[in-house]
Amino acid sequence: MKHSPSAPSAGSSPAPAPPPSAHPGEPVLDLAVPVFNEETDLEPSVRRLHAHLRETFPYPFRITVADNASTDATPLIAARLAGELPEVEWLRLAEKGRGRALRAAWSRSRAPVLAYLDVDLSTGLAALLPLVAPLLSGHSDLAIGTRLTAGSRVVRGPRREFVSRCYNVLLRCTLSVRFSDAQCGFKAVRRDAAERLLPLVRDTGWFFDTELLVIAERSGLRIHEVPVDWVDDPDSRVALLSTALADLRGVARVGWALARGTLPTDRRARRSRTPAVLTALAHLPLYAAVRPAAPAQTANSLALLTCWTLAQTTLGALPPPALAARLAVTAGALAVAGHTVPAAGLRAELAALAAAHLALVPGLLPLRRHRTESATS
Known part of the structure; x- marks a missing residue:
């Protein structure tokens, strides 16, 4: 049975009408959670996320656990959660790659707004509705959480802070991007924009986010930024060195395409020559x-x-x-x-x-x- 939102509390503003592209009874938001060997965090995180959406999100939603080739108990836990919680689905991929998982989850969805967040829930869930609201209203095409603005509250170690800031400065200097935080695992996109952008993105790993944003910005799409509260996961298993090297290769590839004028963009929205x-x-x-x-x-x-x-x-x-x-x-x-x-x-x-x-x-x-x-x- 689909989730029926509770009535707004006294004094609260009525929820805006669902997007016209939403089919009756179908999810308005499809929230992907890409995972790889997350048997420890998966169940508590999904249950917490599910409870938050039931309490705060005014429309039908779906949580899609996108398991990209886990080798531990993650698939069993994901299947059990999908069987217990009506708004949770499970998607199994045979190959690794966060970008590959997001592409698969988003490509199969018919929800008008697609989003994702990291399974560790480092980003405060209070920012979820502000993230998707501009997409529901049609004001913006994409929305990203940012940890690098004055309104953000961030708790993390100096090494990760240094790497993150250096990476975003590099993007501004080499690719002339205007968005502030490419790596925050907290993003959303309208389905109509995703359908046009996803075929243009080559990366299947961690650089997927950056490449998607660069192509979207170069296509003239509107990107909304939301300051977030973010607490670093001390048990994060992200390999900083290999991830950084892969990101640098992606920056070089996209930068060369920009220099040649061959970066693929959405021809229906892109800026002219x-x-x-x-x-x-x-x-x-x-x-x-x-x-x-x-x-x-x-x-x-x-x-x-x-x-x-x-x-x-x-x-x-x-x-x-x-x-x-x-x-x-x-x-x-x-x-x-x-x-x-x-x-x-x-x-x-x-x-x-x-x-x-x-x-x-x-x-x-x-x-x-x-x-x-x-x-x-």
């Missing part, structure tokens, strides 16, 4: 103006840095890897032009720069575009 095109168009006349007073490579660097600074100020859409790629490719084009035609004039240099920019504008490489679109169809 305008920033890259405008940068190229502004670079050429500025180069022509500077070139008489400076060598070709110096004029190229000065003109491109000026264009990139203006783009960051006005459009905020070109990450540092894109600047590095443009500097390298345009410098190479000028070098080739100068070597091929030693007395190359300004027109030849501008032609070489234009060709270099064409190779970097997103979507103008037919083969790569075909592959990206095929992967999303």
Whole structure:
């Protein structure tokens, strides 16, 4: 039997109407709990989460325990909980990977809002309704808990604090992200957005969250942030070194895709190519103006840095890897032009720069575009 929410207490605000995409009697929220060998924490955490949702969440819900290849008693406990609690389901995967577990749980759900949290419940459950409320109302497409804002209350060791802050600073410096906390295990997404984003995310492990957020932000989707209370689990079995190395590989892969303009984004919501095109168009006349007073490579660097600074100020859409790629490719084009035609004039240099920019504008490489679109169809 589906959960029937209790009537609001006296003086409380009435709950907003369910999203129009919710089917009568079906869960409005599907909350995934990815687990791997969590026989100790699984039952108390799921029961606590279930009780909290019954008491506070005003709509039908489902808790999906996504077991990714556990080798201990986790599958038996998950199956028993699914048999005892009507709002709990169990999903078994044959391969490891938190991202793989979330993709499987979210892809099979028809709930209009999909979410997940870590089984240790380090994040205070009081933030759950504020997390999903903007998605229920249609205000935002994704929502994340953040431990790195003034309104957050965090208790954790200095090493994990240092690693977390360094990682998020790295994301801002290399990928120009605007969200503050990529790693907090407390996120939600509207199902319509998830259906468009999940086919574009390659990672199946811990970097899954970051890649999803980067693609969503680059697609122009709205990401809401909720300050959370967060208490570190002293018994956490997350391998910091291997996880950090995997995250760095993911950052390098996504950064290179951004630099090339080949990061897959949702074509129905993504930002246009305008920033890259405008940068190229502004670079050429500025180069022509500077070139008489400076060598070709110096004029190229000065003109491109000026264009990139203006783009960051006005459009905020070109990450540092894109600047590095443009500097390298345009410098190479000028070098080739100068070597091929030693007395190359300004027109030849501008032609070489234009060709270099064409190779970097997103979507103008037919083969790569075909592959990206095929992967999303």
